[in-house]
Amino acid sequence: MKGVLLVNLGSPESPTPKDVKPYLDEFLMDKYVIDVPYLLRALLVRGIILQTRPKKSAHAYAQIWTDEGSPLIVFSKRMHEKVQRLVDLPVALAMRYGTMSIEKGLRELSEKGVTEVMLLALYPQYAMASTTTIWELANELVRTKFPKMTLTKVPAFYNKPDFIQVLANSIKKHLEGFEYDHLLFSYHGIPKRHIRKTDVTKSHCKIDGSCCNTPSPAHEFCYRHQCYETTKQVVKLLGIPEGKYSQTFQSRLAGDKWLTPYTDVEINKMPAQGITKLAVVTPAFVADCLETLEEIAMRANEEFIENGGKEFLAVPCLNDEDEWCEVVANWIQDFKTK
Incomplete structure (x- = not known):
């Protein structure tokens, strides 16, 4: 059974x-x-x-x-x-x-x-x-x-068409009526050494800006590649133009080299770059949790406003x-x- x-x-x-x-x-x-x-x-x-x-x-x-x-x-x-x-x-x-x-x-x-x-x-x-x-x-x-x-x-x-479609539909629904300057895709961070450890080829993953875009068997277990691929496919479905979105990684621990760019660092710089209405989506999570609710919807929101931002929207996860x-x-x- x-x-x-x-x-x-x-x-x-x-x-x-x-x-x-x-x-x-x-x-x-x-x-x-x-x-x-x-x-x-x-x-x-x-x-x-x-x-x-x-x-x-x-x-x-x-x-x-x-x-x-x-x-x-x-x-x-x-x-x-x-x-x-x-x-x-x-x-x-x-x-x-x-x-x-x-x-x-x-x-x-x-x-x-x-x-x-x-x-x-x-x-x-x-x-x-x-x-x-x-x-x-x-x-x-x-x-x-x-x-x-x-x-x-x-x-x-991460790239199954039905998952990408439902994720894009959910994001679109929650963005209705919110005239955002920028859409940020924030993924949970992991140490860079984890990327290399899960590289089945033992040589492909260099985290150098090009390896994630170069076809390889390593991608089956590469978190970084899969995050960028999710973003790419959702952006394509939603028709978001280049320059109006970006991707970051959150929740790092001190003492290790983690995936960059860091969510908090990038968000805090945005108001000075003219981004005053920010929407953030967290596609590494399917259910809202500490990392999406406290870290993004509360803390990142507060810091964005303190740094000169005007409006902040944390897009909910797929939940139920x-x-x-x-x-x-x-x-x-x-x-x-x-």
Whole structure:
């Protein structure tokens, strides 16, 4: 029997330091997130980061928390419920970190008799710190706890025509009535070394401005290429002229070389460049979360206005939009009929 497991990032149980700390510990101790030897990772995370970060992160989460809970969880559950109503296969929802674990999701499917699982990581672009960690943990759980199961992993869907279409439609809808000077595509940042580590050719990815535009097998797992490709295809569909849009990367950690240009740096420069009405879209996320709501819709908005900007629009993620849920349901239907 076939079934589906949808997986997103996860969330603390509450916006308090007490609950944020174990969540951050699980997240940052993941070897695919901070990819250094265990002892060094433990020193960085438990000896330094967790001494101060939980309080700061809890404050940020408190800014976006809703009566129903974490926006990421709330939107993911709504999307899951809509998708389940559209298909006749069992669909479970899990998170890579936190209490809604992948193990719980697989167990839920197993108890319904599922032996073939379609594993859909809810990240449009492939990255070691998102897609790989989900795939590897799911593999390990199947090997050790669910040996009768098989996994069919859905590849990154950054350029699937139906995803691009629904993303473009959503952006167009939210931009109606907003006369923007510039549309910024802000993607989650990752360390540059992650790009090189996932290069299957071991030689193509130089992050030099040309490699992402040169065809290569490396692109199947290249986050940077996939981000630029998503932007290119959405811009083409929307008919946005050159010069009226750009792409940046957000959410970096200090001490590493991360993908550039940086979202906050670029946004803060825009008013001086004559851009006073800015719209920002975040296509690395399918559900609104801390990075889209607090970092962009609140903090970036505030800094843009402080630097002379006039109007700022944070375009919502796809969340539980009907058209997006129908696209996912169609992917599930394709899996069912194979």
